[in-house]
Amino acid sequence: MPGGTRRRQVVLFGDRTKDEYILRLRRQGGYAASKDTETPSRDWQNHDQWRRFTPAQAGVDMAAEMLGWYSDTLDVIRPTISPREASLTSLAFLGQCKIDESTGRPTSFQGVQTNHEPETSRLRVREFAGYKGRPSPRKIAITVPDRNVRPDVIAISDAGNELRHSQDDKDNAFCALMDRLAKKHGDPAQIVMKMHLPLAEGLAWKKFAGAKHAARRVLVVHADDLRHHGMQIARCPSWDRIVEDTHNSLVSGHVGSELLDESDDLVVLFDVEGAMVVTGNAANPSIALICDPMRAEYEVSRLLPGYMVGKMNCFLAALVNALPAPKKSLHDAVAKALLASRLYAESYFLEDGTDLRMPSVPNLLMEHEKRAAEAKPGSDHARYITLIPSKDAANISLLATSVSAVAPSSNTPDVFRELGRRIIVEGVERVLENLPHGRFKELWTVDREEIEGLRAIDVLIKDYLARTSLTKPLSIAVFGPPGAGKSFGVKQLVSEDEVPILEFNLSQADEVQLPRFFHDIRDANLKGKTPLCFFDEFDSRDRELVKYFLAPMQDGLFREGDALRPVGRGIFVFAGGTVHRMQDFCPRIPANAEPEEKDPHGQDQTENKQAPSKEVYSKEDKRKKLPDFVSRLSGFLNIKGPDPQTEPTGATPDHEHLLRRAILIRRQIEKHLPCIISEGGKTASIEPALVDALLIEWTYRHGARSIELVLRSMASGPEKTTLGLSDLPIASQLNLHVALE
Template identity: 35%
Template sequence: MKNTKISIVVSGDICVNVHQWQTKHQGPQGLNWQHFPQLHQDIKGGTALLLAKLVALSTGAAIHSPELQAEDKNLPPEILRSTLELGLFPVQPQADQPDSVYRITRFLGFTGPAAGPPALLPITGDDVQARLVILDDNNDGFNAREEYWPLALKTPGTSPVVIYKTNNPASSSPIWQQIEKTHLQNTIVVIYGDDLRAKGVNISQGLSWEKTALEFVWQINNNPTLAYLANARHLIVPLGLEGAVYYRNDGLAAESRLFFMTNEFEGSFIKESQGKMYGLSSCFVAGLAHSIAAGILIQEDLTKSIEEGIREGIVAAQKYYNLGFGASLPETAFPDPCIFIESENDFIYKEQIQDVPIRNSNNPKCRACWYIIKDKSSSGLSEIAYDIVKNGEKSALKFIPIARFGNLITVDRTEIEGYRSIKNLILEYISAKNITRPLSIAVFGTPGSGKSFGVTEVAATIAPGLIQKLNFNLSQLQSLADLIAAFHKVRDLVLEGKLPLVFFDEFDSAFNGSLGWLKYFLAPMQDGVFREGDSLHPLGKAIFVFAGGTSSTFTEFCGETLQDEAEYKQFFRHFQSAKGPDFVSRLRGYVNILGPNQTDEQGDHLFVIRRAMLLRSLLERKTPHLLNEHRQAQIDDGVLRALLKAPRYKHESRSMEAILEMSRLSTAKKWEQSHLPPKEQLKLHVDEEQFARHLMHDAFFSEKIEQLAMNLHQKSGYLREENDNPAASCRCPWADLREEHKASARSLAKHIPNALRKINYDVVSVNEKPAPIEFSAKELRILAEYDHKRWSLEKKEAGWKHGRLYNEQKKLHPLLIPWDILTAEVQTKIMENIKHWPEILADASFTIERLKSLCYCETQI
């Protein structure tokens, strides 16, 4: 259905894409040629031609754009052509996925005009009054040829919203100078992160969302080559298909916001074996254009439209890639209209895309201590930890960046960056040809922190059939002959065609003096050989992992933690004599493993999350009978509090594991306090007195979810799930309420702290009932909009979709629409319910306080 209320002009560089693919001959194969592969060819519009089609599908608006019958085999020779080879790929990378679609196997090259620039095409029906102008600058001539620019861009007095998609921004570009002179205020620049990197802008990729975001902010603030882009009022930098940075500059101050998928990192969605697709950036822009066009019609603030549009763009680009060119060529419609239609079968919803402001600071300490998860208060982290143990990380970490490597799951930014760096090194090492020396990596952490487990899981995700693990503890070797024997075992594995993953535990232990083993690794690390008598033996390809036993971090191993200058000089003289610098120079990477203990009282707030993830893992592996049919852990709240809040575990993760093994749980249905070992045994692993105090005090917010849910129902009774009227109220007693309605109330109660953080508030437990606060009208609206998005995602993930009338059997709901489209009556009802939150929290002995910053650098005097 056409949207005639808004006129959109799309223009830019012109290119057509020539598709080639092979099939087997169908039918009898009587003739010789029928035994050979059948070659097919098709032509599709690309660049501005494809962008116009995608925008038409996403907006339903009247699109004025260049037109060309791309299917015509007699195209003018001046038209730029790109030739691509297509092949069939599984829709999803999972092996059990039977469906396949065509994607690109390889790019064969361009065919351009014999002389002069590629041809451009005029805009059919160009509209000087267009409300939205979209430009596709692929750096193929359009940016310098004013006669092909839209009238709304070059006519004085016009003020359209402009989306300027470019892959090669330049301050000297004529089209940019035109935008800067007349349309900068309403222009949205879109340039992919990889295109900035190609221009020498140093932004990391795929290590952590925090690192990439902070490096972008530093570059935009300090890199002179980006100075003109820093003046853009709106700049969007998509990061693969998984995230984006939105930079906004009102002329006085600039701020940046990160949009990201919690369970993905930049570049992770597209696997090497899944083929490629052109037009991904155009599809992102089309999703963005849908939100911008809708915002123009209701006079919505442009910033808000852009933020919603980024979510729509990420969703559209991922669906576009998944659908590819279709399962059958050339019969399948391309592009597929369902890219922009939400379905109950979708694998991604825009509500799943999280956002967070990026710290705009050049202070290295501030930048180093920024963790997305740490933007929550310490009490908020405790609630997340509680949820992890009770319900598992999948439920608890829906809104927080996580990294998964086999059985290893981590949310700590430093660990994520370290592990991903190691994974990248191993991938490059495996792919490289003619390398015979080992890849050397170091791993540091306190005893019991799980140094070998993490690297083993990372390696297992890369090449499980190729990599084979070997373990040698150097503190137990008696002589150099023992080490040579270990090298022979490594060599034997290489000769069997395996890639040894060799752990040298406690490599920094003493042998004929402190750090005495280091010098014997120098030749194997550098040259890939080891000496036995007068003979040199080649090792071949192997991965050496040096796990520290006396140093818990890399900087401690190198002496960089020493503050006293004289002490450091003495250390360094000894370090040099032990060949420490030579050893370090041969390392290609390292990772510091953080155990369940707090490493720094001011900077390390994530220890409670690490403990929770370790405890959940121990319960799943060692006492699976304590998980009910819904995978909820049956553990007493006091036991859980004590395990998470104990000041220190004397032997790190081994102590936590020991307490579980010492408890009498073999026949237990729930881990009760009575199952814990006696104090004398607890003393081996924790401070037993403090552990006992936590058993009885300092309740979690989550422990009162049921009470809060009951009070929410009694105070308001408003249910979006009510069958006959989704905007009605239900005053029936809690005991008579349907279970799905109870679950909805519990979910709302559980997410109240997250909602309050949107307006910079925290929930704090107090001893006496506090006086409830009142929210301002602005705060109420923010909370209501946040809660509606939370509820919408919850329903969609349960299989519900929008329908004009409520239908429980078909899972249709009329309120599954964006907040701005809800009626004023429904919006008011939601806000009226939220007014009760402070009173409900106060009844449960919780107060609402302004959120305190946890930034490490802000705590320094």
């Protein structure tokens, strides 16, 4: 801590609001007491009741309360603002949550009755109802106890409200202090400013941007506010795409460019899952990504009921507490602040009389450390890593960036080989824990295209299941080599307890049998379930069956004889059997379809980019209704499998196939040869020569299916404690599934 044991002095400025919360209590049912008793029922006892909470901690006062968590290291000065009353009031409705005691996280909302015990209430915001009032146009006066205060840190919580309109004169403490930092003097303070919409406007921004001689100016904004201002940052497909989009938007001159040019460090929050620290200038930005390698933006929020007010205030307080010396990197401090806001977002309010008590982040951190110390590799506990992508890469690859850190002196293929060996021997969970990856129940993937595709399909499926008013099927196509795991991948996106899985192999069917398949789907609907319907090899039989799915996909109807019948709800998954990518099935879709980029003046920026494919469907394709089929799909997914993908000349080699292959091999070892895995360390006893053969030297004729059959054949015979080349089947048998290189 700077200055030895001296607490750092922090002056906090910000906007005030008043927050009101309503908790609805359901009546217990019936009359409170019989008419025949001595305590007859009162009318009000037979209706729902409610409780109202107006906590003192709202707006900048909430930020002050959160900074108070760190009183051992921070001395917080909270200026006085007049007029004393906040002009803006927010209203939200609360819900009581069930809690998973093993993780401490809320799992779902539950009803609250009038006889509930307040001390057991765990409350989260169920619905935000909006604001009452509007910011006063009057200037406000800000004073601090000591006019000559020289703080170590100035924290600004700018919510686009009254602070932007404060009186700009020498009598205003905020303006006076910021003006002092605009001039050279000894011991300048660091400034940390959290800014909301509208960005780069108002007096607070003017004073922040003008404080050129501050020790450091850190600006914190949310990615959604940048998106609102026109920055084209994709939402939650992959961290690679987010870094690429942010970099391209900055160099294209969007609003983020001004924010970066007028600050020393621009911190962009992607909710509680990640943050980007951007330094330099807009023409040549340096980006560092601090993220949970397993989670995508807003994924935590989607898993939890409701939300917590104050996540960004919590991030601000934790960042100020962890703020390093001016010339030091912010990466570690941002990681600590992300963890604090993540734990806060996963927690809940407590009912305290007529008040709400916020969770204490220091206490949450202690509980988190205990759970993390006991957690097994791959457990779902919050962790953050720092990734600094290479500037000279044609496309961002955070995976390549992070694996290069394993052995920086090695070339790229060597690093991937070594990482693949470790996955086979040490386990998927242990090795991938600190690498960017996607996890979908039992499916782990490190391939960017697969991660983006799986997350996109996951969102489509969850949205469809939640919207019970939709009566027509959701249609998705899945492509990949034989044995790539198409069926397995899609099944990991649903719970089989809630979504029954129906599988139909169309390579052995004709149009006469299709109505029977649709009746099976109707039967599942009659049981109150929405089925996942897996139509395997839908493009077999020369794609002649495709046209029979058009009416069920579009109208939810199928023909049986002369009658049209409703098929009901369902998730239709069409798995390709003759082609391995959607781009091969539908030539009009480019391999990397992206929207055209335009500069702020509307000029096309895609002159030097490869033009989208101009190919059209053949007459035969049109006869088979392929364009109509594709137009009815809500999404598609390409699964790559364990072998390297054939890429266009000059494209980056597919080194990631070594990791895809290693994951499949390890999973099959765990399934068929658990006897060679140590119970405590989870290390597989397998000879290095066999590891290299499985991982590097062989090509698998039938993808993941071949990997499984080879390892299953090695599991026959007496139980083994180690595995080597001598356990392989004879060459003639092995040649069924492996091409020996």
